[in-house]
Amino acid sequence: MELVFAASIFWVFHAYFGYPLTLRLLSIRWRKTVTKGSFQPPVSLIITACNEERRIRDKIGNTIALDYPRERLQVIVASDGSTDGTDEIVRSYAHKGIALLAFPERRGKESAQKDAVLHATGEVIVFSDVATRLDPHGLREIIANFTDPSVGCVSSVDRVIGRDSTPCSEGFYVKYEMWLRDLESQVNSLVGLSGSFFAARKEVCSDFSGDTQSDFRTVLNSIRLGLRGVSDPDAVGYYQDISDGKREFDRKVRTVLRGLTVFFRNLEFLNVFRYGFFSYQYFCHKLLRWLVPLFLFSALAANAALSLNSGGYSVLLLLHLAFYGIAIGGGLAKSPPTHVALKIPIYFVTVNTAIIVAWWQYVMGKRMVMWSPSER
Incomplete structure (x- = not known):
């Protein structure tokens, strides 16, 4: 005993x-370091949404404000069978370069991402959730990591915003995970990415599956290709704690x-x-x-x-x-x-x-x- x-x-x-x-x-x-430079390749930003009429305007506004050359940025909103006003709202931003990829039936986040990847034209693909807010320089920072040829995918750092501005248990757990990812980046590779905001070379996303976690699978694809996943403290994704x-x-x-x-x-x-x-x-x-x-x-x-x-x-x-x-x-x-x-x-x-x-x-x-x- x-x-x-x-x-x-x-x-x-x-x-x-x-x-x-x-x-x-x-x-x-x-200790492994990441060589970051002024690397600005063509990028495809994929935002998955399902019945997000309440938050999609804010997300699009946040995306338009990103500090990245517009001629090198393709923005795709993959609407996974939305039945509210999400699709109509996204279409109203077509003149701003926001493309809508609407699916008639709901199949799941990863399925929407998988099909959106087929329409992506960028060398690097970035994935983000509607509920996640990015800093204006966040996209530029996460892309700069791909200057390093050993990097296959990059994870953002999560920041949980408490509704009453006080520390929440979810926030403490997230801080622990971010600390652990930082250590993994220093030694070898991440094992998982922040699903709300991450980036990967297009070849890493070539065999996305609709029934498995894209943030987990992306790291494994990178490792298979002899690449690694890293975390960037300068690329931050902000989101609120769970309301319920x-x-x-x-x-x-x-x-x-x-x-x-x-x-x-x-x-x-x-x-x-x-x-x-x-x-x-x-x-x-x-x-x-x-x-x-x-x-x-x-x-x-x-x-x-x-x-x-x-x-x-x-x-x-x-x-x-x-x-x-x-x-x-x-x-x-x-x-x-x-x-x-x-x-x-x-x-x-x-x-x-x-x-x-x-x-x-x-x-x-x-x-x-x-x-x-x-x-x-």
Whole structure:
């Protein structure tokens, strides 16, 4: 039981802190830099939308304000079966160079992106969501990374804007992910991109699939081509936290379920003899993170068994139960706690509960192709 307890705690720690620590130590000796220059190739910016009449004007306005040569920028709004006024609004901007690619039936974000790529004329393709706001220089910054011939795709840095201007649990988690991506960029390659704003060479997008995450698949395509994915701190995508906290759980389940689908379709990347250090990254950042709920359960069970004959383990069990008690109690409260020290346990338990649900759905054969975007 002591071995089970120790091993469980070790793997949970390694998933969230050991892996980043490995990257940090390696970055001291083997640090990869990105050569950015004034590279301004023809670019295609693809914006996917589904019933976004409330936000599409703001997104188009934000896009028109981007600091990039207009003669080198193709903007495509891929409307995925919109039934409201989205298509009409986009058409009204045709004189501004905004092209509408409207699909009569809703098939999902990735399917819309896949078909939009076929209409793209740029050497680099940029993908962005309607809810994401970009800095005026954001497009120029993300494109500058492709001066480096080793770069196949580039991810933006996410910034979550709280509605009351206070830190939110989603924001803290995003900051952790951005920190981890920065470390991955320094050592080798990203494992995943920010789906709300990322860019890739056109050849990397040649085999997009309508049923797998484009942000995850794009990195894997880059690795296959001998390229890598990087994160650019100067290319920022801003979006608000989820307006309905209960929908956040469903969003997490969808994200993990789709991630599991891509992961198990690409098990070749676990072959360290072929992909080297990226195999370690692929395991730690994805599979190990998704196995954390299993280790949390085994740690609690082993702790409970050990507490029967040990005062020290009894104290640990009380702390163990207190942590979950805070998370469950706060999650069920009508007014969720506002203190950061209480919000983090809630978010941690919520994330890992969502992973459990996603595993169950995956094992039962469920696959996610499309969904309604979360209200922000």
